[in-house]
Ligand code: SF4
C-alpha cells in the first residue's frame with residue numbers, strides 16, 4: 001500500500017530526512033498543504049511552550065518576568081488579557097507577544113520566534129527515541145492555513161522543524177497551559 005491511499009484515506013508513516021542526518025517519521029497525509037493566513041492569528045491566542053534554548057534566546061531580547069511563567073517545571077510565554085476585540089480568544093486573551101496589529105512582536109521586532117511557534121500547525125512527539133511529526137489535533141479544527149495552497153508541508157519540513165529539536169532531551173511540543 002502507498003503511504004497515502006486516496007481510496008482508503010490511510011496514511012502509513014514515512015521516514016523523511018529533514019536536515020542532513022536528522023530524520024523524522026511523518027504521520028500525516030503527504031499531500032497536505034499549508035500556508036499561514038496572517039489575519040487568522042488563532043495559534044497566537046494561547047500560552048507557548050519554551051524549550052530551554054528558547055528561554056535563553058528570549059532572555060537576550062525581552063524581559064522574562066513580564067513575558068513568561070513556569071508551570072509544572074516547564075517555561076511558557078504568558079497568555080494575558082488584551083484590551084481589544086480582534087486577535088484574541090473568546091475570553092479576550094492571547095499570547096503576551098501578539099500585538100494589536102495581529103503581528104508577533106518577537107518576529108516583527110527581533111526576527112525570531114520560539115521553536116514551538118515554528119512547529120505549529122504540526123506537533124512533535126518521540127516514539128522509541130525517534131521524532132514523529134503529525135498535524136496537531138487543534139490545528140485540524142482551527143488552523144485556517146491547512147489545505148489552502150499548493151505548498152506541501154512534507155516538502156518544507158525544515159521550515160517547521162528546527163535542528164534544535166533533535167538535540168533536546170524532550171522535544172514533545174503538545175504541552176499546554178490555561
Ligand atoms: S492557526 Fe494556522 S492559519 Fe492561523 S495564524 Fe496560526 S498557523 Fe496561521
Ligand code: SF4
Nearest residue numbers: 044095097098104117
Ligand atoms: S510568540 Fe509570537 S508567534 Fe509565538 S504564539 Fe506568541 S505571538 Fe504567536
